[in-house]
Amino acid sequence: MNGAILPNTPIAVDFWQIRRCSHVRLFFLSHMHSDHTVGLSSTWNHPLYCSPITARILKHKLQVNSKWINTLEVGVCHMLPLDDCGIETVAVTLIDANHCPGSVMFLFEGYFGAILYTGDFRYSPLMLKYPPLKNKKIDVLYLDNTNCDPEIKLPSRKEATKEIEDIIENHPEHDIVIGVYSIGKESLLVDLAKMFKTWVFVSPQRMELLNLFDIEDVFTTQEGGGRIRIVEQSEVIYANMVKWNSIYPTIAILPTSRKVKTWHKDIYVVPYSDHSSFDELHEFVSRIRPCSIVPVVKTQQCWLHFNKYLNSETMKNDVRIPSSVKDYMRSQRLSSKLRAKMIKVSVNRTSPRGVEFETPEKQSNAEHVCGGEGKKTTVSTEQNNRQQLSTIGGSSLISEQCSIPAPLSESTVLVSNMNASTDTSPWFKNTLQTFENETEMPSAIWSPQNMNGTVLSDTSVLYAETKSNVITFSSHAPCVPLSFTRADRLSLLPCSRRQLFGSKHFHDQVEQYIRNCIH
Structure with a gap:
């Protein structure tokens, strides 16, 4: 970024960071190259000053509101106020910078002496013949x-x-492509x-832009x-x-x-x-003979x-700032700090609310009764959406509504105590057939071939008994045959077998269990 705040003044040139220059009253734009407009956008809301051509480009490219743009004629001395009461002023003269359309140098004259801000420029001996610079003592360049x-x-x-013309003449049968930036070399x-x-x-x-020049x-x-x-x-x-x-x-x-x-x-x-060559800079400085020099490009x-x-x-060195200007800069700094404090008003931030679970006390009050009379049965919305297992042979597979457990996980294993003779019981095959028709995964999966491989969710598992071909469930039971017993927090499966129950293979494993039961 190229730009500066003039010390001991409320003046900034090519500098658009408001937080760092809250005391500035007058903003100046030397030309419309992007390295001189960093921070300047359509949201700009302070008066700025520039040449007429730069003003047209500024409105076209950055859509800055016209009410903030003030045009100053080149070669004319303009008097601008430095305070709110009009006591102190600065004389500003714009000089053609010979750089790109609309580019200018600024000559500031006031209580701080004479400051010449070249911006980007290509030196020409004619510059020093302009009345503003002719025999002018420059304090800061x-x-x-x-x-x-x-x-x-x-x-x-x-x-x-001339060198470019020679290249083109040596290629009479060729088209010519010239790579340039959006502004410059016209x-x-x-x-x-x-x-x-x-x-x-x-x-x-580009034609829309050229029409502004x-x-x-x-x-x-x-x-x-x-x-x-x-x-x-960049296209070449x-x-x-x-x-x-x-x-x-x-x-x-590429010029x-x-x-x-x-x-x-x-x-x-x-x-x-x-830009001026090194030799041209030497000639320019030797003829201007300023008291001090400040580089525009800070890196060099x-x-x-x-x-x-x-x-x-x-x-x-000790520039005396007029009291009216000093009061203005102080008041602007104070108001800026006040606005910053108002913006930083503390706000009570709340963390996003995720899934809320009922406490054990609340769950104990919600009675889920299976087969009881005169007691209310509480079923959540999610449980109501779940279909009950179908009846088999006129006998109800589930005697009463029961709580549905959380979704299946892969970290809990149930060990069965059922005899092998129960594997061929008719309700088993019918139940598995019912599982295939369910839109959601059942809360428990078991295989008549190997009851020890059952994967269940981590929700609590209670016990029940099988009576003839009817399965009864006690309160909070997750819809599994109650001949199952829970293994106390078995550790995770070893790495060699864990992949069989991973999320990638879990549903495939379930389908395989069901196919084995059916066939």
């Missing part, structure tokens, strides 16, 4: 130090344009269109309407080069000073830059390269 590296050698934009595209007398094809979205009409959205096609820089990759060349011979050009790796022989990188230090050009006059 916020300098675009993107290319502040002696190792980086950049040609002028005129020289880079002057280069106009020069190429005039040089090669062709329309420049762009997407409808004061630019010559050399662009079209008609496919194949021109030899030169404009795409996003190997796969797209193969695709474009399969349709028609194509070369791609950028950044280090870019290319993996295709038909991609050309030309050091065309909208630059003042060491320009110490010899700094003004020998010492800048006044």
Whole structure:
């Protein structure tokens, strides 16, 4: 993020983090590149100032409400209030930054001295001939130090344009693809269109943006309407080069000073830059001769390269803030803290409520009576939804309603004491047949072949007796023959056998038991 809060002032440039600048009254936007608009969105609700072209782009791209956008004409000195009572003001002059459409430098003059904020700019000697900067003493220079590296050698934009023209002339039978960002390099595209007398094809979205600029009409959205096609820089990759060349011979050009790796022989990188070169920065600083320098790009230090050009006059370090401005900044900070405290009002947070189980005391009061007279039988909604086992031969399989246990688990085993002779009893086969017709899994599964392998739920199991062909259940019984006895909390099955009763194989095992009983 590139931006700054001017010390000892309620002024911020390209800085949109409200929580860190609650005292700021005036917000300024130098241009619409994304690294200068971090934090700026359609929800912005503070007055900001920018050039007319930047204002149109801001409304188009970020949908910021027009009532917060204030346009300032370039080259004109504007007086803006620094407090609520209109006592203290600041003089602001916008200067063309020669970077992208709408980009400007800001010259601030007030009780703090003179501050020049370049934003992103490409130096031209004509800048210092503008009346705002001519013979102007600058106390603090916020300098675009993107290319502040002696190792980086950049040609002028005129020289880079000539290099691109030579590449195109050497490929007369090729289409030309140029990869650029959404804003910037428009002057280069106009020069190429005039040089090669062709329309420049762009997407409808880019055309909407271009219509906001004061630019010559050399662009079209008609496919194949021109030899030169404009795409996003990220689209110039190997796969797209193969695709474009399969349709028609194509070369791609990346006009950028950044280090870019290319993996295709038909991609050309030309050091065309909208930022000042290292030599241009030296010339600019040597002629401005500020008292101090602050880098715009915080990750790079630059003042060491320009110490010899700094003004020998010492800048006044102890800036005296006018009382009206000081009162305004203090009141804004206090109101911001108050709002923050109001937001942080404690809220009673409750954990999400899950399944609620009745306590044992409540369960003991709910009487489930089987075969008793004059006593009420309580059955839950879930139990009512369950179908009772069908009757066999006119005899009721279950004498009275009984409580239905929780769903089956794989961790409890019942051991049977039934004799092998009971395996062939008729009620067993009929009962198993009934299980197949049930829509839900039965609460107990047993096999007449091996009664010791029965898997049951972890709910309590009580005992009952079999009388002839009728099975009776005592209270809380989970619908199983009461000749079963419960094994006291048997441990889990060993790993070698556990998979037979796992969730993946459980229902398959049940079906296998039932098939064995039927057949």
